[in-house]
Amino acid sequence: MTAPVTTTGSVPYATLLSFTRYVGRTGPRKASFVGGLRRQRESGHGFNPHGQLVKALKADIQFRTGGTYLNAVVEQVNPRWKPLYEAVVPGALRYLESIPTPVEVTPTRDALCMIGTLPVKINPHFGLRFADGHGEAVRLHFDEDAPLAEAAVATLHLMGRNMDLVLPNAVPVLVDLRRGDVLRAGSQKGDEVERWLAGEAAAFSAMWVA
Structure with missing residues (x-):
């Protein structure tokens, strides 16, 4: 998916990976990260080695x-x-x-999630379907460092919020692939997470257009 472009540049847009990396940053690092994302988006550069x-x-x-x-x-x-x-x-x-067996790899669908006015692309890497019919939508974390708590909460919440589109009758999981750890949604209150993400999305958009 390509971000829309206007006469004043690209409009704010994020993938699940970029938005969750953003929420894990603090202070000036947030602004520099968003600026880098915008430049990358407008240049069309970027490569996925995984x-x-x-x-x-x-x-x-x-x-x-x-x-x-x-x-x-x-x-x-x-x-x-x-x-x-x-x-x-x-x-x-x-x-x-x-991974318990028997299990089948199953496709997932991407979803475009709106957080306030910020579109975020929800894109798991694959799905798993188990013998009892339940499934897991799997997002992989490849970074050298383990995922920060904020990034993990945001990833699992946003995937879970869109699970009817992504993979019905499934739950989100985030796999810290370097360590082989599987992270699942915790006991955070959904409305509190929504308010937090709405604030983060508003700040992301403001930094993008600034």
């Missing part, structure tokens, strides 16, 4: 191959990204071992 890793993980889950695809992709990926894959795959293997 695509082959996600495909390998999904194949190992679907075909119950115990990490064959994940181990192989480390040797197949562009040498530039090999250190990244070597750092992430051990945790991905631990996550793979933790």
Whole structure:
């Protein structure tokens, strides 16, 4: 999805990843982060190095191959990204071992979520459907540092808020892939989280147009 462009530049827009990274920042780092996002959006630059890793993980889950695809992709990926894959795959293997079986990989749908006037694209990496019919919409966290609490709360809340569109009869999970940890929604009150996110979205939009 491409952000709309007007005569005065692109309008405020965020992906789930960029918005949750934003809420995890404080002070001047918020403004510099939003400015960087806007410049990247308007230049059209950006590359996702994790695509082959996600495909390998999904194949190992679907075909119950115990990490064959994940181990192989480390040797197949562009040498530039090999250190990244070597750092992430051990945790991905631990996550793979933790998934109950039988399970099927299932597609998820992207959703455009409005937080106030800010559109945020909700885009899980894949879905899982278990034998009893319940599912999980999975968002992967690849960063060297574990996800900050604010980012995790925002990710799980926004995915959960749009679950009827993303993957019906499912719950959101955030997987800290380097450590193999699965994070689930806690006991935060939904209305309080909504008010907090609305304030963050308003500030994001103001910084974008400034």
